[in-house]
Amino acid sequence: MGEEVEESIDGLRQSFRTGRTRSVAWRKSQLGSIVRLVSENEEKIFSALYQDLGKHPVECYRDELGVVLKSAAYALRNLDKWVAPKKGNLPLLFFPARGQVIPEPLGVVLVISSWNFPISLALDPVIGAISAGNAVVLKPSELAPACSAFLAEHVPLYLDTKAVKVVEGGVDMGERLLRQRWDKIFFTGGPKGGQIVMSAAARYLTPVTLELGGKCPTILDTLSDAYDVKIMVKRIAGGKWGPCCGQACIGVDYILVERKFSATLIELLRRTIKKFYGENPQSSKSICRIVNRDHFERLKSMLKDPAVADSIKFGGSMDEEILFIEPTILLDPPLDSELMMSEIFGPLLPIITVDNIQESIEFINSRPKPLAIYAFTKNEAFKQRIIKETSSGSITFNDVMVQFVCDELPFGGVGQSGFGRYHGKYSFDTFSHEKAVMRRGFFPELEPRYPPWNDFKLRFIRLAYRFNYLGLLLLMLLSRR
Amino acid sequence: MGRETQTEGKPSASFDTVAASAMMKELQAAYCSGTTRSYGWRISQLKCLLRLTEDHGEDIAQALRSDLSKPELESYVYEISMLKNSINLALKELKKWMLPEKAKTSLTTFPSSAEIVSEPLGVVLVISAWNYPFLLSLDPVIGAIAAGNAVVLKPSEIAPASSALLAKLMGEYMDGSAIRVVEGAVAETTALLEQKWDKICYTGNCRVGRIVMAAAAKHLTPVLLELGGKCPVVVDSNINLKVSCRRIIMGKWGCNNGQACISPDYIVTTKEYAPKLIDALKKELERFFGRDALESPDLSRIVNTNHFSRLTKLLDEDKVSVKVIYGGERDQSKLKIAPTILLDVPRDSLIMNEEIFGPLLPILTVDKLEDSFDIINSGMKPLAAYLFTSDNKFRERFVRNVSAGGLVVNDTAIHLAVPSLPFGGVGDSGMGAYHGKFSFDTFSHKKAVMYRGFIGDADIRYPPYTKTKVRLLQALVSGSFLAIIRALFGRS
Numbered sequence: 001m002g003e004e005v006e007e008s009i010d011g012l013r014q015s016f017r018t019g020r021t022r023s024v025a026w027r028k029s030q031l032g033s034i035v036r037l038v039s040e041n042e043e044k045i046f047s048a049l050y051q052d053l054g055k056h057p058v059e060c061y062r063d064e065l066g067v068v069l070k071s072a073a074y075a076l077r078n079l080d081k082w083v084a085p086k087k088g089n090l091p092l093l094f095f096p097a098r099g100q101v102i103p104e105p106l107g108v109v110l111v112i113s114s115w116n117f118p119i120s121l122a123l124d125p126v127i128g129a130i131s132a133g134n135a136v137v138l139k140p141s142e143l144a145p146a147c148s149a150f151l152a153e154h155v156p157l158y159l160d161t162k163a164v165k166v167v168e169g170g171v172d173m174g175e176r177l178l179r180q181r182w183d184k185i186f187f188t189g190g191p192k193g194g195q196i197v198m199s200a201a202a203r204y205l206t207p208v209t210l211e212l213g214g215k216c217p218t219i220l221d222t223l224s225d226a227y228d229v230k231i232m233v234k235r236i237a238g239g240k241w242g243p244c245c246g247q248a249c250i251g252v253d254y255i256l257v258e259r260k261f262s263a264t265l266i267e268l269l270r271r272t273i274k275k276f277y278g279e280n281p282q283s284s285k286s287i288c289r290i291v292n293r294d295h296f297e298r299l300k301s302m303l304k305d306p307a308v309a310d311s312i313k314f315g316g317s318m319d320e321e322i323l324f325i326e327p328t329i330l331l332d333p334p335l336d337s338e339l340m341m342s343e344i345f346g347p348l349l350p351i352i353t354v355d356n357i358q359e360s361i362e363f364i365n366s367r368p369k370p371l372a373i374y375a376f377t378k379n380e381a382f383k384q385r386i387i388k389e390t391s392s393g394s395i396t397f398n399d400v401m402v403q404f405v406c407d408e409l410p411f412g413g414v415g416q417s418g419f420g421r422y423h424g425k426y427s428f429d430t431f432s433h434e435k436a437v438m439r440r441g442f443f444p445e446l447e448p449r450y451p452p453w454n455d456f457k458l459r460f461i462r463l464a465y466r467f468n469y470l471g472l473l474l475l476m477l478l479s480r481r
Numbered sequence: 482m483g484r485e486t487q488t489e490g491k492p493s494a495s496f497d498t499v500a501a502s503a504m505m506k507e508l509q510a511a512y513c514s515g516t517t518r519s520y521g522w523r524i525s526q527l528k529c530l531l532r533l534t535e536d537h538g539e540d541i542a543q544a545l546r547s548d549l550s551k552p553e554l555e556s557y558v559y560e561i562s563m564l565k566n567s568i569n570l571a572l573k574e575l576k577k578w579m580l581p582e583k584a585k586t587s588l589t590t591f592p593s594s595a596e597i598v599s600e601p602l603g604v605v606l607v608i609s610a611w612n613y614p615f616l617l618s619l620d621p622v623i624g625a626i627a628a629g630n631a632v633v634l635k636p637s638e639i640a641p642a643s644s645a646l647l648a649k650l651m652g653e654y655m656d657g658s659a660i661r662v663v664e665g666a667v668a669e670t671t672a673l674l675e676q677k678w679d680k681i682c683y684t685g686n687c688r689v690g691r692i693v694m695a696a697a698a699k700h701l702t703p704v705l706l707e708l709g710g711k712c713p714v715v716v717d718s719n720i721n722l723k724v725s726c727r728r729i730i731m732g733k734w735g736c737n738n739g740q741a742c743i744s745p746d747y748i749v750t751t752k753e754y755a756p757k758l759i760d761a762l763k764k765e766l767e768r769f770f771g772r773d774a775l776e777s778p779d780l781s782r783i784v785n786t787n788h789f790s791r792l793t794k795l796l797d798e799d800k801v802s803v804k805v806i807y808g809g810e811r812d813q814s815k816l817k818i819a820p821t822i823l824l825d826v827p828r829d830s831l832i833m834n835e836e837i838f839g840p841l842l843p844i845l846t847v848d849k850l851e852d853s854f855d856i857i858n859s860g861m862k863p864l865a866a867y868l869f870t871s872d873n874k875f876r877e878r879f880v881r882n883v884s885a886g887g888l889v890v891n892d893t894a895i896h897l898a899v900p901s902l903p904f905g906g907v908g909d910s911g912m913g914a915y916h917g918k919f920s921f922d923t924f925s926h927k928k929a930v931m932y933r934g935f936i937g938d939a940d941i942r943y944p945p946y947t948k949t950k951v952r953l954l955q956a957l958v959s960g961s962f963l964a965i966i967r968a969l970f971g972r973s
Contacts, residue, residue, distance in 0.1 A: 056944075056946040057946070057951045058941075058950045058951050058954065059946065061951055061955060062942070062954055066955075066957075088899065089901045090901065099896075099899055099902050101902065102880065106907070107908075183908065194701055195698050195699060198694070198697070198698035198701065199695050199698040199699075201694070201698075202691050202692075202694035202695040202697075202698060203691060203695075205687060205691060205694065205706065205708070205908070205909055205911070205912070207912040210701065212701070228935045231935045231938050234938070234943060235938075238944075241944075242944065276944040276945060278945070284945065285945075286944035286945045286946045287944065387598055387930055388518070389515070391928070393928070394928060394929035395931070396930075396931040396933065397930075397931065397932045397933060398932070398934060398935060399593075399933040402593070402933065403595075403929055403931045406584070406586050406595060406929075406931060408584040408585045408586070409597065409931065410597065410927050410929055414602070414928070415679065416701060419701070419703040421927065433907040434914065435884070435886070435887065435907070436886070436887035436888070436896055436903055437889075437890075438890065438895065438899065438902065439876065439889075439890040439891070440889070440891040440892045440895075442720070442721035442724045442725070442871075442891060443721075445724050445727075449727075449735075450730075450731060450735070450769060451554075451735060451769040451770065451777075452769060452771075452777075452779050453552055453554040453555075453778075453779050458554050458557060461554065461557060461558050462557065462562065465558075465563070465565065
């Protein structure tokens with residue numbers, strides 16, 4: 001694409017101006033094409049994801065293809081409802097008049113996606129942008145090159161090239177794109193990238209959605225039922241090492257648990273890891289590898305700190321050759337270590353012990369707001385405390401990560417974990433402007449609206465604002481005399 | 482001239498970064514204590530604000546007279562009454578707004594339930610404008626309080642009497658541990674913008690909007706930008722002319738003499754209809770403001786000499802000054818400019834390329850009214866666009882084709898007073914919206930909360946992964962029951 005990026009954005013703007021992308025039929029046909037793009041190229045996507053991240057097809061389907069197919073189907077099913085104007089009730093004073101809120105597309109939007117779920121985090125926002133009737137440029141992450149290439153090659157084959165473009169490239173291309181004027185920028189990535197995107201967006205007053213990450217805590221209350229404990233451990237292990245080997249923005253970052261339970265927990269996790277990945281996880285096909293050398297080094301250096309290394313209770317081995325890091329459990333690493341200060345984004349799982357599980361609320365509140373909080377508990381009062389007293393993008397009780405697939409829940413962060421939200425209808429809203437429309441007739445006409453001003457008009461308006469219709473009537477009748 | 486209400490009495494040195502960050506610490510502590518979250522606190526503060534406006538209507542009108550010579554009635558209509566309405570609505574609806582929303586969950590996560598909980602964002606900053614110094618300061622503050630945040634308000638230094646009154650009254654009436662007013666100009670605003678806020682609401686112009694957003698980017702703070710733009714009025718020929726003219730005049734000169742972000746900026750009409758429209762406008766203008774509009778008590782003055790000279794510069798551009806067909810009188814000593822109409826100013830003139838924000842009204846003529854779409858869409862997206870027509874087909878085309886924050890057909894500016902409509906811009910007229918429940922939402926975070934039990938755990942989610950699991954997932958997503966059965970039992 002190279003030199004002509006600027007021109008091709010111009011081209012998209014032209015297409016948008018012609019109204020091409022506005023029709024519901026166009027939007028539906030494009031959504032249908034996304035479904036075909038994914039379902040007709042399953043094997044190719046599996047293999048691209050395997051090349052980039054060593055992702056197993058089950059994971060691919062569960063976290064990427066399935067997500068896209070489900071989102072597209074949901075949008076197709078609901079689009080007619082979404083595009084319909086919403087009624088805004090008007091006070092009687094304005095009668096006869098009609099108030100509506102009409103969603104309209106923003107224009108030409110930019111989607112910058114990340115490497116950890118290179119297919120779903122690229123196409124899921126695109127589904128929202130198209131549903132809302134925008135022209136889109138997608139810049140997939142260069143750190144998942146096979147997936148980026150797949151999208152660049154196949155999106156033009158399935159989608160309307162006049163309105164949907166994929167631009168490949170690294171930081172340079174990202175900066176170049178950010179110099180352009182957009183009507184919305186949707187960014188998934190880290191806080192530093194978020195700052196760059198928003199600063200660039202400020203130049204053209206472009207609204208942004210920032211999907212960032214954060215250290216997502218998992219609170220484990222004491223569960224009395226052995227079956228529940230078993231399910232809990234399974235869900236945590238599945239949520240930590242399952243999706244992209246911990247390289248997920250809503251993955252479990254660390255666990256908070258009461259001291260007395262920590263030994264049991266470690267033992268149970270150890271057994272679960274064995275069951276999931278066998279005696280030798282390194283040879284398991286069911287676990288992703290670290291995306292690249294930089295990230296491998298980053299994770300490695302987290303473990304280098306001697307105090308951190310001492311706290312390893314399980315795992316810790318790594319193979320630089322194949323960028324593999326074993327599922328690793330750490331008990332009470334120093335809280336000021338890199339491991340506990342920044343988002344881990346990898347297979348290391350610190351367990352932080354507290355005397356009483358209620359203290360975990362304070363612990364979470366003393367840190368930046370995470371994208372998600374998970375809590376395993378049957379204590380309803382504790383649940384309410386967590387909801388009321390902590391702040392995070394979302395909270396899930398007794399499970400991890402499943403909030404991501406719930407179309408009716410907004411997905412997005414708060415504070416350090418970003419702002420703006422998407423999924424389901426929220427995706428549509430994120431890429432729409434809600435235009436307030438008021439239609440009036442010429443009658444009746446209220447004289448007191450107009451100057452020259454006098455006391456009668458002032459009294460009239462005071463009553464009108466209180467919607468005191470009886471008072472208004474009396475005022476009118478009395479003043480006639 | 483920075484002064485914080487809390488340090489009242491002491492003529493403190495300017496409000497700098499150190500002072501700002503000290504204040505921030507106090508507010509954060511107040512927010513973290515949880516006081517502002519309770520329904521009781523929110524209601525009590527809204528009630529205090531209501532009392533403030535009720536007790537001091539006269540003082541407010543006085544301050545507005547001093548800052549803008551705003552006619553008393555305008556002060557009541559657009560500032561005091563709108564605020565009271567806004568507070569009363571919040572008082573009445575708050576309980577409902579605060580309720581969690583139920584959300585449906587899908588089969589994939591069965592059994593589960595979910596809800597969306599509104600929670601306050603934290604400590605928020607409201608930077609307001611000088612043209613409606615009370616409304617534009619306190620209306621966002623109402624939203625911020627209703628949503629349970631701690632708030633700092635920075636009123637505009639360009640309306641000094643209003644700013645001082647706000648600082649004084651807010652200090653007297655509101656809970657000073659969580660609600661503050663910081664007065665000041667660029668230096669104080671810069672010190673404030675360096676802090677880490679949980680939301681910034683700014684009302685003003687694009688240039689400062691960019692500065693605010695760039696400052697917010699450093700801390701990843703979401704922003705609500707209420708900017709302006711050139712709001713067009715398209716006038717068809719099949720209308721009730723008298724009513725239309727009066728409504729246009731009300732939106733233009735009856736709103737702070739054109740110094741309002743939703744004021745009509747220019748008119749587009751057909752060549753044939755323009756003379757009729759102009760005659761009618763003149764007639765109604767005279768009826769409203771008399772023969773000598775400079776002497777009318779019912780028109781605001783221009784806010785200061787800077788803006789006065791900005792407006793006269795627009796008017797005195799060579800190719801523009803010859804186009805004046807009505808008005809044009811001015812009185813520099815009183816900062817007054819009479820309602821002025823210009824016909825067919827060149828599209829490349831200054832007046833057609835910036836927001837006028839004053840009593841000048843250019844009229845552009847076109848051959849066909851449809852051509853107005855191009856004129857509007859070739860410029861920046863305005864905050865509001867108005868249309869006067871009796872042709873329903875044309876009306877719907879206008880609604881479809883014109884992009885603006887809000888549209889009003891057959892009236893101007895009144896959508897501002899409708900709390901069930903979101904008020905906010907798009908493109909260059911800003912981002913985010915408020916008013917009514919939208920104010921509450923804009924200062925809230927919508928937290929997704931999902932509840933699961935321990936039963937109903939599908940092994941398919943977990944490693945080790947197998948071919949069967951792939952097939953089962955494919956079947957589940959495709960929703961084909963038969964395929965699910967096959968995947969579960971067979972080796973299809």
